[in-house]
Amino acid sequence: MTKPRLLLRAITGFALLALTACGHTPAPPAASEAPIVLMIGLDGLRHDAIDRWDAPNLSALAARGVRPQSMYPVMPSKTFTNFYSLATGLYPEHHGMISNAPYDRVFDEIFSNRGGGPQDPRWWAGEPIWITAERQDIRSGIMFWLGSEVEHDGVRPTVWHPYVHEMPYEDRVAEVLSWFDAPAAEQPRLAAVYFDHVDTITHGTGPFTPEEGEAVARVDALVGELVEGLTARGLIDRTNIIIVSDHGMVPVAMERSVAIDTLADLDGLFIPEFSGRYGPGLEPYVMGYGDSEAVDRAYAALDGANEHVSVFRRGAMPGTWHFDHPDRGPDLFILAEPGWLLTRSDADLSGPWPAGMHGTHGYDNRDETMGATFIGAGPIFPPGTRPEAFENVNVYLMIACALGLEPAQTDGDPAEVARITGGRCPAAD
Numbered sequence: 001m002t003k004p005r006l007l008l009r010a011i012t013g014f015a016l017l018a019l020t021a022c023g024h025t026p027a028p029p030a031a032s033e034a035p036i037v038l039m040i041g042l043d044g045l046r047h048d049a050i051d052r053w054d055a056p057n058l059s060a061l062a063a064r065g066v067r068p069q070s071m072y073p074v075m076p077s078k079t080f081t082n083f084y085s086l087a088t089g090l091y092p093e094h095h096g097m098i099s100n101a102p103y104d105r106v107f108d109e110i111f112s113n114r115g116g117g118p119q120d121p122r123w124w125a126g127e128p129i130w131i132t133a134e135r136q137d138i139r140s141g142i143m144f145w146l147g148s149e150v151e152h153d154g155v156r157p158t159v160w161h162p163y164v165h166e167m168p169y170e171d172r173v174a175e176v177l178s179w180f181d182a183p184a185a186e187q188p189r190l191a192a193v194y195f196d197h198v199d200t201i202t203h204g205t206g207p208f209t210p211e212e213g214e215a216v217a218r219v220d221a222l223v224g225e226l227v228e229g230l231t232a233r234g235l236i237d238r239t240n241i242i243i244v245s246d247h248g249m250v251p252v253a254m255e256r257s258v259a260i261d262t263l264a265d266l267d268g269l270f271i272p273e274f275s276g277r278y279g280p281g282l283e284p285y286v287m288g289y290g291d292s293e294a295v296d297r298a299y300a301a302l303d304g305a306n307e308h309v310s311v312f313r314r315g316a317m318p319g320t321w322h323f324d325h326p327d328r329g330p331d332l333f334i335l336a337e338p339g340w341l342l343t344r345s346d347a348d349l350s351g352p353w354p355a356g357m358h359g360t361h362g363y364d365n366r367d368e369t370m371g372a373t374f375i376g377a378g379p380i381f382p383p384g385t386r387p388e389a390f391e392n393v394n395v396y397l398m399i400a401c402a403l404g405l406e407p408a409q410t411d412g413d414p415a416e417v418a419r420i421t422g423g424r425c426p427a428a429d
Helices: 013-021 056-063 079-088 129-135 169-179 197-205 210-232 292-302 392-403 414-420
Strands: 036-042 140-143 190-195 239-244 257-259 285-288 309-313 332-336 341-343 374-377
Touching (some): 036 210, 036 392, 056 210, 056 239, 056 374, 129 190, 140 169, 169 190, 197 210, 210 239, 239 392, 285 292, 292 309, 374 392, 392 414
Parallel strands (some): 036 190, 036 239, 257 341
Antiparallel strands (some): 239 374, 285 332, 309 332
16 A cells, blocks of 8 residues: 655644744643634535525635635545545545445455444544544544544544434534533644534435525534634634535436446446445445456446446546555446436335435546535635635645644645645645
8 A cells, every 4th residue: 555645744823933933942822822623514515505505604704714616525425435534634545434335355344334333443544633633632522523433542532422413413513612611721622523414405305406505504504603602702713613525416316327237247246335235226336346257347348338337447547536445445446427326227216215315426526516615714724715626635734734733644735735725834844
């Protein structure tokens, strides 16, 4: 496996730069002055959603900070894959979460979110930003972020919770704000919270619908509550608020589906996406695992067989994908065109979920429809700027910069972080 780049340390703020230039070593800031990061994850919020719908709080943050044209998700453009890349700064080929339910050849297992997978360290490589913080004596409070349930060599966030999907969003907001009611020395300087709402709604209705607009309005209100709470506590001026989503969303319909077993003999291929408890359904992509004979046969049949379907071999995928993990990368990757779906001819599509699915994601991470949202407002972000798109593996380094942390090895690019932050996080010491 190729080792990720070793990143140079990011320096926090213009004041630190000035002091360093004068030959002085700045003292660590007092707890009442130390910078804070609040990262808010809004699942499924397309890069253009707040342009299409009224979102006053998100728009206000963008106006006083940075909102790039888009943020490129990692591939596949799925939730687990991307929220863990945001946390670790690693591509899936290095952190191992190559899909929402990756298959591992060595374990001969499929990851299960309903079993012990969320707390099983075998599945989660890399060092999430909250572990970096804790190892450098900075407290963290993490509410439902992907990967936050895992212990790393005995280290956990100061506050963490097993994921409870039914926990009301308002209760999540209230708990996060309650962390900042503790004595200053006991408050987190890194906090993160996750909301699934936009993704959940737009899977059922699709984007560009009134329901999407209502979902955007709801998460915008939650963001507003968090900002108001930090403001009331006198913390807003030293807080870097980072809004991120994991991927975009595209309209789909059952009529735009391809039964791939009608194009190729799939015998000898294990396809995890078709092997769940409900059997084959409708997917933006499938991953095939098998011996060379089965892979060669399926590839030869699928290559060019349908204008809406592409097929790739292991080791011969686009350079922007980065999910060829040594134990989990598929031998064959079959990908639909955005807006199209893959299925099998014997799939039972009569249930409520297939019939009610009008939006999905998982397509090529550089397709415009998969673009994610990034908004950064606070001391490290120049106000009112809209730079070109960037990869989400750089977010880890932004947080490390904001908190003055020595970063772990990541796939992020310090030059990109410097570009997005207008040089406030310089590329080199």
